[in-house]
Amino acid sequence: MKVLSKATIYGLRALVYLASKKDRTGYLNIGEISEKLNISFHFLTKTFQTLTLHGILESYRGPNGGIALKKPADQIFLTDIVHILEGADFFDKCLLGLPGCGVEAPCPVHDFWKDAKKSVKHEFDITSLAELGEKVSDERMRLVS
Amino acid sequence: MKVLSKATIYGLRALVYLASKKDRTGYLNIGEISEKLNISFHFLTKTFQTLTLHGILESYRGPNGGIALKKPADQIFLTDIVHILEGADFFDKCLLGLPGCGVEAPCPVHDFWKDAKKSVKHEFDITSLAELGEKVSDERMRLVS
């Protein structure tokens, strides 16, 4: 049950890492993040650019530059990230790949799939980067293999 | 939230179609299925071969040959299909792509993701091809765009 692309996975891991460093002020260096989380620097940079473009991050070039969350971490939710990195229709996809999920005649798995999506979406809606960041720092959950 | 590959999607659609034709006896022609469901013949054939190899289907060559379910449709569940076509670890994947889901230190989304997977798995466990096939024939739900 792989639901997220690598770009989204890396972006999320990096954002949670960022949120877990809430004490540190200023910008966080992308090179450092990519090293700590063992993610390709250039690949991560591209994802960050997308997030910057969409108002999740703020970036700054030059010495001591880097990225920072543009809003408080408790105001950024998984749904926001996923809609940006996977597309606005992320939660509107048919399990059987049929077009126009929900709008036209439903496919035979409709009955349970619409509920499953709804419940996952709800979790994504209420889970903030702040919450995940705290879990990482408090309960030493891992972000890296 | 795309969770299934095209091979699995086509395979499932075809199996449900097959189950919906429970009145028809003998083997069902792959060419007919691919035409009715608008799926590439050769692509579908390969998926069917995998399913035959794993005891879901029975195939027969020559005139009036084709495929048929090897077991009654109410004894084949979505979990069976998905484990064959997507891999036995289908329900053991980390949302953040970390290895060893559940066995080692969990990732920060563990709390809700393990429940989400469990509940989807439960639905896959109890949903049979017979059930889906009946929905297609009785309630004219669609299997094709």
Next chain:
DNA sequence: AAGATTTAAGAGTATTTAGTCGCAAAAGAA
């Protein structure tokens, strides 16, 4: 036995996703 039908199998191609590289642009430091 010869020919037609239909699945099996494997090679080949195209598209998407993932990852890499090089250089331009912004900003600070010397």
Next chain:
DNA sequence: TTCTTTTGCGACTAAATACTCTTAAATCTT
């Protein structure tokens, strides 16, 4: 001004996924 640091951006390469095509093997029909 010149050099260094660091993000922005586009081109390039690699790998995985999604098809497509050709030929072989099994089976029936005549």
